[in-house]
Amino acid sequence: SQTIHQWPATLVQPVGSPLSLECTVEGTSNPNLYWYRQAAGRGLQLLFYSVGIGQISSEVPQNLSASRPQDRQFILSSKKLLLSDSGFYLCAWTGTSGDPYEQYFGPGTRLTVT
Amino acid sequence: GEDVEQSLFLSVREGDSSVINCTYTDSSSTYLYWYKQEPGAGLQLLTYIFSNMDMKQDQRLTVLLNKKDKHLSLRIADTQTGDSAIYFCAEVVSRDDKIIFGKGTRLHILP
Numbered sequence: 001s002q003t004i005h006q007w008p009a010t011l012v013q014p015v016g017s018p019l020s021l022e023c024t025v026e027g028t029s030n031p032n033l034y035w036y037r038q039a040a041g042r043g044l045q046l047l048f049y050s051v052g053i054g055q056i057s058s059e060v061p062q063n064l065s066a067s068r069p070q071d072r073q074f075i076l077s078s079k080k081l082l083l084s085d086s087g088f089y090l091c092a093w094t095g096t097s098g099d100p101y102e103q104y105f106g107p108g109t110r111l112t113v114t
Numbered sequence: 115g116e117d118v119e120q121s122l123f124l125s126v127r128e129g130d131s132s133v134i135n136c137t138y139t140d141s142s143s144t145y146l147y148w149y150k151q152e153p154g155a156g157l158q159l160l161t162y163i164f165s166n167m168d169m170k171q172d173q174r175l176t177v178l179l180n181k182k183d184k185h186l187s188l189r190i191a192d193t194q195t196g197d198s199a200i201y202f203c204a205e206v207v208s209r210d211d212k213i214i215f216g217k218g219t220r221l222h223i224l225p
Contacts (some may be wrong), residue, residue, distance in 0.1 A: 035212075044157075045216025059212075090156055094213070102147075103204075103213055105156030105164060 002027035006091050006106035014114055019064075019078040021109050023091030026072065031093040033074040034103065035066055039087040052073060086113045118216035120203050125222045132190040134219045136203030139184065143205040146179060148188045151200045151218065159200070160188070198223045
């Protein structure tokens with residue numbers, strides 16, 4: 001069966017520090033991968049999505065970046081965090097065949113920038 | 115661009131029916147979804163409807179789709195305290211494999 005992992009589960013970082021959040025998927029190949037951010041009291045914002053290794057589409061211009069070094073690994077990074085980067089970060093994947101684009105979400109990373 | 119709109123809050127008495135509404139803009143959407151998010155957790159797919167359907171029923175859940183008005187609704191019959199969560203409407207933008215989510219409706223259950 002497929003599973004999706006995210007780490008760390010929680011993170012407290014000072015303003016200006018770097019960030020690296022990792023997401024890995026098991027039990028499937030060539031998934032579409034997504035990063036979302038959910039700010040407090042707000043909805044789900046699509047940040048990046050990837051349809052293959054090295055292929056990243058950015059939805060919102062900001063100080064975050066994403067990379068996909070391997071088929072089932074998706075990394076969210078920042079060189080210098082801002083206070084506004086605080087939020088709940090969710091990774092998700094969809095298969096490219098079979099299920100009707102059902103998205104499977106990871107458990108999320110709670111990021112607090114201080 | 116693509117957009118999905120939902121009301122932000124809904125309060126319902128335990129045992130009553132909850133109806134959560136959503137409007138979307140992409141007329142070429144093939145699938146529309148309802149996701150549930152419990153506190154501090156990721157999203158879980160509740161149900162989905164294909165664009166050539168008008169209605170789908172799954173136990174206590176009923177999804178209604180009005181393609182002409184681009185309106186989707188989720189009805190939860192006999193609402194229970196465990197239904198307290200944020201419910202997200204989402205549509206597939208089929209041309210580029212994106213899924214666009216609404217901001218979510220927080221369902222509050224009154225005793």
